[in-house]
Amino acid sequence: MKIQFKINGQAQTVDVDGKTPLLWVIRDLLGLKGTKFGCGKAACGACTIHVDGNAIRSCSYAVKFAEGKEITTIEGLSDGDNLHPVQQAWKEEIVPQCGYCQPGFMMATAAMIEKIPNPTDEDIDNNIINICRCGTYTRMRKAIHRAAEIKNNNA
Amino acid sequence: MSQAENNNEKTKKSFSRRKFLVRASIGAGVLVGLPIIGINPLRRSLFENLESMLPEYAITDPATTWFEVTADNKIFFHSPKVEMGQGAFTGLAQIAAEELEVDIEKINMLHATTAGRPIDPRSTGGSDSISALFAPLRELAAGLREMIKNNAAEILGVSAASLKLANGVISANGKSITYGEVVQQANKWEAPKEVRVKARKDFKVIGKPIPRVDLMPKILGEPIFSIDQELPGMLYAMVIRPPKIDTQYKIADASKAELMPGIVKVVKEKDFVAVVGKSRPEVEMAIRAVKVDWETNKNWNQEEILEMTKVGKGEDQLIQKQGSKIKEEGLIEFEYTTPAGAHAQLEPNGSVAHVTADKAILYISTQVPGITRKEVAEALGFEEEQVEVQPTYLGGGFGRKLHTPNSVQAALISKAVGKAVHVFYSRKDEFQTQKFRPPSHHVLKAKLNDKGMIDYIEHHVSAGNASFGSPISSKGLEMFMGADLGIWSGGRINYTKIPNIRFYSWHVELPFATTMWRAPGVMANTFAVESFMDELAHAAGKDPLEFRLVHLPDNEKGQRQKAVLKAAAEKAGWGKNLPEGRVLGIATSGELATVIAEVAEVSIENDGYGDYIKVHKVTCAIDAGMIINPDGVKAQVEGGVMMGLSASMYEKIEINDSRVQPTIYGPYRIAMMKDAPKEIEVIIIESGDKPLGVGEPPIGPIGAAIGNAVFSLTGKRLRKLPLAEEFAKVSS
Ligand code: FES
Numbered sequence: 001m002k003i004q005f006k007i008n009g010q011a012q013t014v015d016v017d018g019k020t021p022l023l024w025v026i027r028d029l030l031g032l033k034g035t036k037f038g039c040g041k042a043a044c045g046a047c048t049i050h051v052d053g054n055a056i057r058s059c060s061y062a063v064k065f066a067e068g069k070e071i072t073t074i075e076g077l078s079d080g081d082n083l084h085p086v087q088q089a090w091k092e093e094i095v096p097q098c099g100y101c102q103p104g105f106m107m108a109t110a111a112m113i114e115k116i117p118n119p120t121d122e123d124i125d126n127n128i129i130n131i132c133r134c135g136t137y138t139r140m141r142k143a144i145h146r147a148a149e150i151k152n153n154n155a
Numbered sequence: 156m157s158q159a160e161n162n163n164e165k166t167k168k169s170f171s172r173r174k175f176l177v178r179a180s181i182g183a184g185v186l187v188g189l190p191i192i193g194i195n196p197l198r199r200s201l202f203e204n205l206e207s208m209l210p211e212y213a214i215t216d217p218a219t220t221w222f223e224v225t226a227d228n229k230i231f232f233h234s235p236k237v238e239m240g241q242g243a244f245t246g247l248a249q250i251a252a253e254e255l256e257v258d259i260e261k262i263n264m265l266h267a268t269t270a271g272r273p274i275d276p277r278s279t280g281g282s283d284s285i286s287a288l289f290a291p292l293r294e295l296a297a298g299l300r301e302m303i304k305n306n307a308a309e310i311l312g313v314s315a316a317s318l319k320l321a322n323g324v325i326s327a328n329g330k331s332i333t334y335g336e337v338v339q340q341a342n343k344w345e346a347p348k349e350v351r352v353k354a355r356k357d358f359k360v361i362g363k364p365i366p367r368v369d370l371m372p373k374i375l376g377e378p379i380f381s382i383d384q385e386l387p388g389m390l391y392a393m394v395i396r397p398p399k400i401d402t403q404y405k406i407a408d409a410s411k412a413e414l415m416p417g418i419v420k421v422v423k424e425k426d427f428v429a430v431v432g433k434s435r436p437e438v439e440m441a442i443r444a445v446k447v448d449w450e451t452n453k454n455w456n457q458e459e460i461l462e463m464t465k466v467g468k469g470e471d472q473l474i475q476k477q478g479s480k481i482k483e484e485g486l487i488e489f490e491y492t493t494p495a496g497a498h499a500q501l502e503p504n505g506s507v508a509h510v511t512a513d514k515a516i517l518y519i520s521t522q523v524p525g526i527t528r529k530e531v532a533e534a535l536g537f538e539e540e541q542v543e544v545q546p547t548y549l550g551g552g553f554g555r556k557l558h559t560p561n562s563v564q565a566a567l568i569s570k571a572v573g574k575a576v577h578v579f580y581s582r583k584d585e586f587q588t589q590k591f592r593p594p595s596h597h598v599l600k601a602k603l604n605d606k607g608m609i610d611y612i613e614h615h616v617s618a619g620n621a622s623f624g625s626p627i628s629s630k631g632l633e634m635f636m637g638a639d640l641g642i643w644s645g646g647r648i649n650y651t652k653i654p655n656i657r658f659y660s661w662h663v664e665l666p667f668a669t670t671m672w673r674a675p676g677v678m679a680n681t682f683a684v685e686s687f688m689d690e691l692a693h694a695a696g697k698d699p700l701e702f703r704l705v706h707l708p709d710n711e712k713g714q715r716q717k718a719v720l721k722a723a724a725e726k727a728g729w730g731k732n733l734p735e736g737r738v739l740g741i742a743t744s745g746e747l748a749t750v751i752a753e754v755a756e757v758s759i760e761n762d763g764y765g766d767y768i769k770v771h772k773v774t775c776a777i778d779a780g781m782i783i784n785p786d787g788v789k790a791q792v793e794g795g796v797m798m799g800l801s802a803s804m805y806e807k808i809e810i811n812d813s814r815v816q817p818t819i820y821g822p823y824r825i826a827m828m829k830d831a832p833k834e835i836e837v838i839i840i841e842s843g844d845k846p847l848g849v850g851e852p853p854i855g856p857i858g859a860a861i862g863n864a865v866f867s868l869t870g871k872r873l874r875k876l877p878l879a880e881e882f883a884k885v886s887s
């Protein structure tokens with residue numbers, strides 16, 4: 001079936017089985033490889049993207065539900081050369097190790113600070129539920145607080 | 156899936172790297188390699204002096220195999236060590252930049268392809284990417300610097316001694332030339348007879364907390380992993396993997412799957428079947444429709460595996476011996492066990508392979524590019540030179556990518572369909588066909604004298620293979636060593652003020668593959684030994700920190716280990732007042748040359764379902780020799796503590812009805828943000844003039860540190876990992 005949506009600000013039409021997980025459409029049809037496959041079962045968060053501003057695990061989200069929606073991936077998070085506050089904070093805190101889980105965490109964080117501009121540690125524990133095997137959580141926590149600060153200062 | 160109407164250009168980015176390989180490169184020069192240190196034929200002396208006996212790397216390649224200088228004055232460094240998060244690229248770039256007299260930004264790190272670039276004779280692993288390459292890489296880079304300088308002197312018509320080097324520009328008498336220009340104009344590349352490396356006091360790049368060189372690609376989500384690679388006309392494939400351990404593929408009926416949408420072919424090889432199609436989701440659908448006959452040799456259950464792993468069941472080998480063996484009644488004796496564990500790295504195994512009539516290329520996430528090339532060549536009947544392995548960034552390795560037989564499957568599938576193929580594991584495959592950290596069983600015995608000092612200690616460890624059977628180990632070495640390093644590593648007793656010591660390693664063959672897991676043996680052994688030391692301290696009525704200090708020797712290593720213990724304890728507030736309900740637990744490890752101590756600040760909380768262990772803060776002190784990048788060291792320690800905490804607290808693999816359980820994150824519980832300590836404080840104590848390993852040591856002490864804290868707080872001793880489960884058991 002034909003499905004239309006906007007991705008990173010661009011209109012896009014794909015012609016696929018509507019049940020196809022959005023993850024593979026993004027990665028292999030649209031060639032945006034920043035969204036990662038970790039488990040395919042909504043269990044790790046590596047594939048997190050935004051659909052209409054909500055953090056979604058794209059491995060478990062059928063493409064047909066994206067019809068008419070606005071999708072953002074890690075490639076569309078920054079505003080041209082201006083890093084998104086989350087990316088800026090990640091850079092300042094030197095968060096990534098292997099880096100594989102990081103786009104998912106950054107997308108989850110970006111969605112959270114839209115809804116909770118000043119997240120507490122408890123908000124972070126409850127909302128950031130992805131997996132990082134390299135164990136970058138302590139730096140991430142600092143970076144999340146820092147991202148909220150940068151965003152609030154910019155506003 | 157049909158083609159999208161608007162394809163995105165970004166995918167192509169990933170291949171720009173390839174063109175570096177054909178850029179102008181400088182001529183050849185040969186540098187003399189370092190001697191390889193021989194192995195002491197006395198086995199136990201080898202066990203006891205392992206750190207000084209490890210063979211050193213020799214680089215006999217010309218510098219030009221490692222470095223390219225391009226006309227636009229950029230330096231490309233083809234690294235035989237892969238970057239899997241450990242920060243090897245950054246440390247190596249710093250070492251090279253230092254000797255080449257350039258800023259770090261001038262160095263562009265690439266993974267060396269096996270086609271004409273340096274091939275690692277071992278693997279990326281064992282925490283030695285920096286330590287093993289430090290000396291030879293400095294010589295190599297300094298040699299290149301001298302060659303460029305000598306040519307510049309000739310081009311500018313001045314003496315080499317009068318030249319000044321500053322970030323890739325060479326100047327003298329008001330004239331200047333860039334390295335890139337020198338490389339374009341020079342035609343004589345003679346290796347200098349003697350190379351002088353820089354004195355430590357002149358270091359400008361080494362020792363600085365430079366942000367990791369792969370930071371921006373990882374923040375922008377660039378396609379740097381093997382799973383991100385695409386080749387023209389590429390198809391997607393999945394191998395159907397056995398659902399049970401000790402199981403072989405017999406035959407498959409794929410008649411239904413072959414007719415499903417998007418399916419191109421079902422490839423049947425002698426030991427596996429794979430489905431190939433136009434998209435990954437279509438292949439995922441189709442593999443469910445393939446009926447496979449498997450043959451399971453025997454039905455294995457968890458009790459059986461645990462029974463096999465017990466001390467006394469396999470074969471033993473004496474690893475450490477001091478004083479005499481004490482056999483008498485009434486020794487203090489306890490047993491400890493650790494379960495099998497999964498690496499569970501986020502990027503699944505796999506590769507993108509393209510095999511043509513006389514050539515094969517693989518983009519792969521591997522810790523062993525050289526071994527992978529050999530295995531693929533053998534499977535295809537090619538010469539090794541016909542196979543190019545291009546390693547990519549690894550989305551985590553931890554030992555899971557020390558063996559990549561999946562590359563052989565990818566190559567055979569590509570050959571069968573005559574196209575490039577993208578072949579990656581599902582998460583279930585990744586768990587089911589894991590090579591696990593082996594389960595272990597430990598028996599510890601000791602005798603205290605009337606002053607509360609340890610008079611005798613005896614440690615037995617039993618576990619499945621770790622380094623044995625791995626492609627990076629050799630049969631000959633295994634015979635020679637007799638005991639599996641991956642089992643006993645971390646189990647030696649460093650407290651050599653104890654007059655009488657015995658340490659035995661037992662080895663069993665388990666019915667499933669086991670291997671190294673970040674730090675082979677260190678996690679399990681440190682948990683057992685350091686928990687036992689705590690039990691002895693309490694039995695002797697001594698402070699656990701003091702008790703450790705008085706049993707460590709006064710030699711150089713002992714002093715270093717005492718220093719990290721004291722530093723971590725002091726910073727953590729050992730013996731001071733803590734917030735209500737919190738206690739500290741301490742543990743240390745000194746396997747190989749690095750020494751580390753960790754203090755966990757713990758409380759027991761209740762979430763309405765029951766009591767649980769909460770780790771608030773971990774304070775570590777590490778002495779890993781000379782430091783190349785303090786921030787990189789900190790990151791590795793934080794990550795190691797976190798991975799060790801996760802494995803000690805939560806992780807467990809079991810075998811039931813020959814099935815691996817669990818096979819998905821969640822049920823296989825990995826520590827998440829809520830489980831992570833709010834703070835991991837890292838104190839670096841620098842010593843000596845050589846960098847030592849950093850990635851593995853932090854894994855060791857954390858489990859015992861937490862368990863020891865829980866004992867102080869509750870009087871309950873946890874002798875089994877995972878701690879969270881054991882705590883729930885002893886609390887109910
Ligand atoms: S890949 Fe989607 S949650 Fe793991």
Ligand code: FES
Binds near residue numbers: 097098131132134240
């Ligand atoms: S950085 Fe490696 S999994 Fe998170």
